[in-house]
Amino acid sequence: MELKANPNNNPDKLHRIIIKHPALTDGKVKSVYDVDAHRVMIKYRDEVTAFDGKKKSTPETKGRICCLISELLFTYLEKQGIKTHYIDCPSLDTMLCRKLTIVPIEVIVRNIAAGSIVKNTTLTEGTVISPPLVEYFLKDDSKGDPLLTQDRIRLMGIDPEPMYHIAKDVNLHLQEMFSQLDLDVVDFKLEFGYDADGELYVADEISPDSMRLWGKKDGRSNDKDIFRKYGSDEALIAAYGDILKGLRQLAV
DSSP states (O other): OOOOOTTOTTTGGGGSSEEEEEEEEESSSEEEEEEEEEEEEEESOOEETTTTEEEEOOOOOOOOOOOHHHHHHHHHHHHOOOOBSSSOOOEEEEEEEEEOEEEEEEEEEEOOTTTHHHSSSSSSSEEEEEEEEEEEEEEEEGGGOOOOHHHHHTTTTOOHHHHHHHHHHHOOOOOOHHTTTTTEEEEEEEEEEEETTTOEEESSSSTTSEEEEEEEOOBBOSSSSHHHHHHHHHHHHEEEEEHHHHHHHOOO
């Protein structure tokens, strides 16, 4: 599959933006660079990790594919009235975004039981969760990203209600889109942040790295579980590439 930038973007934009080194933050698979008082540049690297970084690999083109998928999904959500940090995608693996103060909470939406909810409860994998479940985890690897209650979040000085409602809306839109690709949205992770004016935005990325997507017909994983379970870079890139191709066709 040929990887191309969004034709609506100016490919020269990146060259006219001064990226300040070193990175503000280096995450597991992305690096964030300062641009100015209101913007950052996020570079998606060719890396994949699992089990809190204990399992790693460097599949070629993976960063570009996740960046381009995230661009399409952020653009789609913006059209549905959901605010995201996305501004532009000036190169294949780099995204220009609003500068936000990130809320230290990962919000997980679950439509079908899989992963940690199966491990930590009596639910069996594949159980449909209706209505969808919204969960919150502290964004802190050193503490094991513990599960939080809404009351605990309020004790942290954070109101969970806006994130809850946005997450539910995002879920509806993602289910609608991926259903057209014959995929079930099993679960996904969202991160949020506030800008200088106190406006809340969906942040980070939305890609198969942060979702579980199962084939409606065969139940096959089309997400990072391919790497978690089998460690196959080739199968991972093939699945991600098919999703990018499908989303581009829907966006035409």
